[in-house]
Amino acid sequence: MGLFYKHINSRLQHRCPIGALINDSGDVITSDEAKANIFNEYFATTGVDNGKIPACHPTVLKRTVLETVIFTEAKVISAIKRLKANLSCGPDNLPPILFKRLKYSIARPLSLLFSQLLSVGAVPEDWKKAIIMPVFKKAPAGDVKNYRPISLTCVACKVMEK
Numbered sequence: 001m002g003l004f005y006k007h008i009n010s011r012l013q014h015r016c017p018i019g020a021l022i023n024d025s026g027d028v029i030t031s032d033e034a035k036a037n038i039f040n041e042y043f044a045t046t047g048v049d050n051g052k053i054p055a056c057h058p059t060v061l062k063r064t065v066l067e068t069v070i071f072t073e074a075k076v077i078s079a080i081k082r083l084k085a086n087l088s089c090g091p092d093n094l095p096p097i098l099f100k101r102l103k104y105s106i107a108r109p110l111s112l113l114f115s116q117l118l119s120v121g122a123v124p125e126d127w128k129k130a131i132i133m134p135v136f137k138k139a140p141a142g143d144v145k146n147y148r149p150i151s152l153t154c155v156a157c158k159v160m161e162k
Contacts, residue, residue, distance in 0.1 A: 018134065022142040039134050043149045071114040071160075073107040079162035080107070083155065090154040091129045099155050114160045127157035 021029045021038055029035055080103040083096040099106065117123055134147035 018136075019141055021144055023144075028142075038144050039132075039147065039149075042144045042147075043132060043134075046149070069118055071111040071118075073111050076107040076111045076114070076159060077103050079159045082162065083158065088133070088152050090152045090157075091126050091131055092154045092156070094155055096155050099159065110156065110159065113156075117160070123157065123160075127154045129154075 018035060021035050023029055023038060029038060080099050083100060085097045085100050087096050089095045130151035130153045132149050132151055134144075135150050136146065137148050138146050140146065
């Protein structure tokens with residue numbers, strides 16, 4: 001049992017801490033809260049919508065109606081098999097490796113859950129949340145502009161979407 005908890009704890013720990021950052025005025029930032037605020041400010045400016053609606057030509061669009069989606073155990077197992085086992089947890093703190101190892105046990109409950117959620121047209125609030133993590137792109141590491149944001153979302157939601 002100790003090996004199981006050791007494995008789970010290793011999956012839940014952060015992989016590499018971000019070192020000191022340098023803000024626009026040249027100050028060295030070392031506190032986690034200040035670093036988070038700097039990343040938040042920068043990432044908020046990088047993904048801003050320009051407000052322009054892209055041109056869509058009517059000949060390209062096809063109008064189809066989605067009657068229903070059927071979630072079978074086989075489809076859920078297939079979606080779980082396609083998950084990358086080494087990815088990080090989302091806001092629910094459930095790693096993909098957990099789903100992969102328990103796929104045959106949880107496929108039926110997940111298929112029932114997904115069907116019920118679709119029938120009422122709702123998803124849990126946690127599935128609408130994401131943890132935004134900075135990923136280092138290039139040197140120097142102290143510059144916030146050398147990081148890109150990634151979104152860590154709930155694994156169960158990813159499985160349902162697939």
